[in-house]
Amino acid sequence: MRLFAPFSNFFRDNYPSAERLGVPVARWRASLYRTVFETNTQVGKAFERYLTLAIVLSLGVVIAHSVPAISAGWRGSALRGLEWVFTLAFTVEYLLRLVSVRKPWRYALSFYGIVDLLAIIPAYLAIFFPDAQYLAAVRALRLVRTFHIFPALRGFLDEYLMLGRALQASVRKIFVFLSVVAVLVFVMGTLMFVIEGPENGFTSVPTGIYWAISTVTTVGYGDLTPATSVGRFFASVMMLLGWGVLAVPTGIVGAEISRSAGTRARLKGVDCRMCGEDRHEGDARFCRRCGTRLLPLAAPAARPPAAPAQQPAGMHQPAAEVE
Template structure:
């Protein structure tokens, strides 16, 4: 039971205790294949479903291309319904092989699995909802179960801590940028005017944002010498602005990594010197034997 629980958690599903692991029979065999990754059949099942997911997404994307839809539209329709039936059968089997089907149905991945085929039926009943088929992209979240990306959980947590720690500084920075684009957009509206494409202050602010971000779509361009000078200043300012959030986030990442390493280090129980390496046998300060050190 403990091994099955670890396997279920590792595959991002609710634990076996939550779902209700069957005690035996065909339901237990099916449960092992669909919810546990420790057996060869379970790994092959995950890989096969992942291939079907990618194929279904490829069909949806290809069907959005006009000349492909006109030429292979009927083929795409057949494939789409084939994938829909496969996902429907998979979802029903998942509900059948657990003792608490409602807990699975209401879990995050249960809802994702439901959304994998529900939009197709909704589009059949209500043609105006055809766009909902794109929700199937959520099934790509299952890639984390196939490739075992949970080994990077510590890095994800460190990234999240760095983002939270830098949130206040980033908001202050963005408020300054917002002030700059508002002022410069207003200036360009006065300098260039509607005759040069700057028809309103919001349009001029849009130009200022695309310019300071060094994107420069070119749909609105200054024509007067003064306007070009202001645009040049905005471009140069944009290069400097891009470096600010990068520096803030890099500093927080460094602090988070330092804190993580310190948390992994030990403290000498004799001289109470912190910062001892995790695998150290003796204290680097007083030479005393570390608690839990290997013999020899």
């Protein structure tokens, strides 16, 4: 859908690759860049592993702080102290990423840069709005970027990317489907308002639409129920339609996933040496994500020609070869 094209192009064009960010010339900044950005070195891998551990622990602290039995008394103070330790560590990490590149604004405006910034803002907002500290759960988005450093999780990252591509390819169809559902719930909600009326709880058209949405999605909170025979008939129709409503988007996305899985075999098995992208067409010469030239696969070693079979002694040659 063209409405979402600028957002997808923005995230793709602002991917924090070495070409876009610029590797600094200064030795200490270049060493810092290899540590915080590159994961193909031992130092970079160790940094990403410790960063992943810190993210997981900070999420655990946020969860524990929301439990009254755990956050009461001195334990609450300890959890708040740990939360500030993680926040300061992530703040330093974010600043190091900005310092270690020649074009820091490109990183700050990239998708990963925005996620890194959103991971530290809630703690500072909690100074003025205490409940804002729970918004630090956005740090979970950072875990997706660190999947590729663990061999056991690389397959999960590929599946995440496949699901994302399937959803992107299904946006237009899902939008059409949701527009049909919106018209359906509007009509049915209005009819229920006319049929049931305020005396049965349907005090307005928006209330009827709310009932129609909760019914067609098979949620059924039970706070609004039809009391007349005609209203119950339409409610039964809405319940039956709900089964079909749930099946349609599942089939749309499932078809796109099957199509994506079917084309995997036709993709070139070349990994980009800069960003690690491995989904390239068979005739691709440059990376589809960062534009780096792809190195061709090593040609398989040629098999030596087989030696001609020797004929056993005493075996007669064909008549055409006999002089």
